[in-house]
Amino acid sequence: YFDTPFPLPKLDMVAIPDFAAGAMENYGLVTYREVALLFDDKSSSASSRQSVAITVAHELAHQWFGNLVTMEWWTHLWLNEGFATWVSHLAVDSFFPQWNIWTQFLDSTTTALRLDSLEASHPIEVEIHHASEVDQIFDAISYDKGASVIRMLQSYLGAERFQKAMASYMKKYAFSNAKTEDLWAVLEKETGEPVKDLMTTWTKQKGYPVINAKIKGDDIEIEQAQFLLDGSSGSGMWIVPITSGCGAYDTQKKFLLKLKRDKMVIGSQCGDRKKGGNFWTKLNINGTGFYRVKYDDELAAALQNALETKKLSLMDKIGTVDDLYALSIARQQTFASLLRLLYGYRGEADYSVLSHINTVTTSIAKVSADATPALAGDIKQLLIKILLSPAEKLGWDPKKGESHLDVMLRPLLLTALVQLGHGKTINEGVRRFNIFTRDRGTSLLPPDTRK
Ligand SMILES: [Zn+2]
Numbered sequence: 001y002f003d004t005p006f007p008l009p010k011l012d013m014v015a016i017p018d019f020a021a022g023a024m025e026n027y028g029l030v031t032y033r034e035v036a037l038l039f040d041d042k043s044s045s046a047s048s049r050q051s052v053a054i055t056v057a058h059e060l061a062h063q064w065f066g067n068l069v070t071m072e073w074w075t076h077l078w079l080n081e082g083f084a085t086w087v088s089h090l091a092v093d094s095f096f097p098q099w100n101i102w103t104q105f106l107d108s109t110t111t112a113l114r115l116d117s118l119e120a121s122h123p124i125e126v127e128i129h130h131a132s133e134v135d136q137i138f139d140a141i142s143y144d145k146g147a148s149v150i151r152m153l154q155s156y157l158g159a160e161r162f163q164k165a166m167a168s169y170m171k172k173y174a175f176s177n178a179k180t181e182d183l184w185a186v187l188e189k190e191t192g193e194p195v196k197d198l199m200t201t202w203t204k205q206k207g208y209p210v211i212n213a214k215i216k217g218d219d220i221e222i223e224q225a226q227f228l229l230d231g232s233s234g235s236g237m238w239i240v241p242i243t244s245g246c247g248a249y250d251t252q253k254k255f256l257l258k259l260k261r262d263k264m265v266i267g268s269q270c271g272d273r274k275k276g277g278n279f280w281t282k283l284n285i286n287g288t289g290f291y292r293v294k295y296d297d298e299l300a301a302a303l304q305n306a307l308e309t310k311k312l313s314l315m316d317k318i319g320t321v322d323d324l325y326a327l328s329i330a331r332q333q334t335f336a337s338l339l340r341l342l343y344g345y346r347g348e349a350d351y352s353v354l355s356h357i358n359t360v361t362t363s364i365a366k367v368s369a370d371a372t373p374a375l376a377g378d379i380k381q382l383l384i385k386i387l388l389s390p391a392e393k394l395g396w397d398p399k400k401g402e403s404h405l406d407v408m409l410r411p412l413l414l415t416a417l418v419q420l421g422h423g424k425t426i427n428e429g430v431r432r433f434n435i436f437t438r439d440r441g442t443s444l445l446p447p448d449t450r451k
Contacts, residue, residue: 001090002064003167004174011063013037013056023055025062025084032059045448046407050099053092061087069170072177074128077137078203079180082124082146089147099404103352105151106287106318110356112144113292116207117229117326124149124203125180141206148290149202155288156198156241156254157191165190194239198256201238202290209238210327211257213283214296219263220244220281227292231331241289246270246281249313280306286315292323294332307344318356321345325360335371338364339382346386351405351412354390358416361387365420380420387416396428398446411449 008028015037023032036055039048065083085108093101115121124146126137154162169178169186180203184196202208210227213220222242226234240257247270255264271279280302283293295303303320306312312320324341327333338360345357361383368379391413394406417425436445 001087001163001166002170004064004068004170006063007068011060013059023059025059025066027063027067030056030059032056043447045411045450046404047411047448050092050404050408053096054088054101057088057091058084061091064170068175069173070177072179074131074134074137075125076179077134078124078142078146079178079183081138081142082150085143085147086150096404100314100352103314103318103350104355105147106315106322106352107355108140108144109148109151109287109290110318110322110359112140112148113208113290113322113326114229115140116145117227117330119228119230119232119234121206123206145290149199152202152241152289153187153195153199155243155286156256157187157193157195161191162187194256198239198241205236205238207234207236208291209236209240210292210294210332211240211242211283212294213281213299215266215298216263218265218267220266220299221261221263222257222283223261224257224291227326227330229326229330238291240291242283243285243288244281244283245285245316247279248311249285252285280311282306282312282316282320284319286313287319292326293319294323294327300337304341304344307341314350314353317345317348317350317353321360322356325363329363335364335367339379342386343382347389348386349390349393349409351409354387354409355412357386358412361416362419384417384420384422387413387420388422391417391425396432396444396449398448407448411451414449415451 011028011030013030013032015032015034017034019031019033021033022036023030032055035048037052039052061084062080065087066080071077071079089101089105092099122137122141124141128134128137157165165187168190169183172186173182181196184199187193187195207226207228209224212223212225215221224238224240226236228234237260241254242257242264243252243254244264245252246266251270253264266281270281271277273279281299282303284291307317307320321341324333324338328335328338342357342360342364345353348354348357365376365380365383368376372379390409394410394413396410396414398407398410414425414429418429432442432444432449435442
């Protein structure tokens with residue numbers, strides 16, 4: 001990928017008992033905590049298979065990002081961690097395409113979006129005055145926001161142009177140091193795009209925007225404002241790579257939002273806007289951008305319709321629910337609109353989508369117990385209704401030849417149903433657990449279901 005082979009004669013990987021960090025990328029000798037490297041077909045779960053693959057790929061990526069090209073100073077830590085996180089997904093996707101790892105990558109993006117919507121967040125590039133200050137930036141901003149803005153840039157520049165430019169960067173700075181500006185300079189030279197101006201707004205400034213989208217005649221007006229989870233608004237401004245799909249995925253548009261406001265012309269290809277028509281539009285296609293989108297009522301209703309008629313990609317299903325969830329926590333949208341949207345996900349069977357739905361339903365169950373105790377029981381029943389049918393389809397027992405993602409989905413759904421108080425699931429869990437306490441070898445609780 002980087003057109004630069006591994007330069008050392010060999011690379012060893014060692015598992016060490018009681019190793020403090022998850023893993024450490026020493027040049028040519030990567031050390032791991034045992035669970036981060038050792039895998040046993042009989043006793044390990046599918047999720048541990050996946051996390052071993054991601055961790056190994058992450059550490060091997062550091063042989064390029066970190067060891068071959070080393071950041072000049074800790075301020076540029078994200079050049080190590082953001083890139084290693086991004087490359088680990090690139091590598092795992094190439095080895096295990098059936099894992100849909102880029103869809104799962106949205107876990108990293110949503111984690112970073114949550115942390116970065118707090119007033120107390122920090123920019124990706126932080127001034128570090130002393131090496132002892134470094135520990136505090138080994139966090140989701142350096143790893144997950146770092147990796148997410150790389151994905152955003154790659155999507156804006158195009159995969160092929162990005163890869164070629166990264167190969168030039170690797171060659172130019174091999175066996176030496178680089179800082180963030182050095183990377184932007186190479187990318188700018190190779191692509192002719194305003195990479196430095198664009199990316200500086202994302203790496204030197206904390207937070208991110210919410211894009212407010214309103215339909216006016218044949219235009220969609222868009223306006224950016226900093227999104228903060230406490231409902232207040234900040235003064236940040238970004239250069240935002242906007243992507244939009246309209247009526248279908250093959251009519252995608254992209255442009256840079258450089259000002260506070262702008263508008264996009266939508267033509268008749270977005271579908272018929274009359275009642276019962278097939279009109280819909282979605283911004284931030286496949287969640288490649290590090291921002292949220294708030295739609296006006298007409299656009300939101302059209303998007304819900306697109307969801308229910310199965311027009312949206314897996315990644316867009318995730319982005320749609322996560323944005324509305326965050327907006328309702330920030331009191332920019334109603335709780336009722338979130339429940340209405342969630343109900344549109346009944347019948348969903350995909351692991352990554354359901355994993356996000358599960359995060360949202362868990363939070364809703366907690367919030368409603370405090371905020372609307374009289375309705376909490378009904379809300380739980382609604383949430384159970386969304387999760388029960390995929391759980392019943394999967395059942396408790398693994399099926400021969402089922403996919404990696406279905407194997408990971410089973411414990412996710414069963415745990416969620418238990419937490420929501422679903423009696424039948426709880427009773428079956430207790431029954432199987434009692435058998436397990438008498439017979440550790442029972443097939444009734446395979447490694448994946450042991451939680
Ligand atoms: Zn790392």
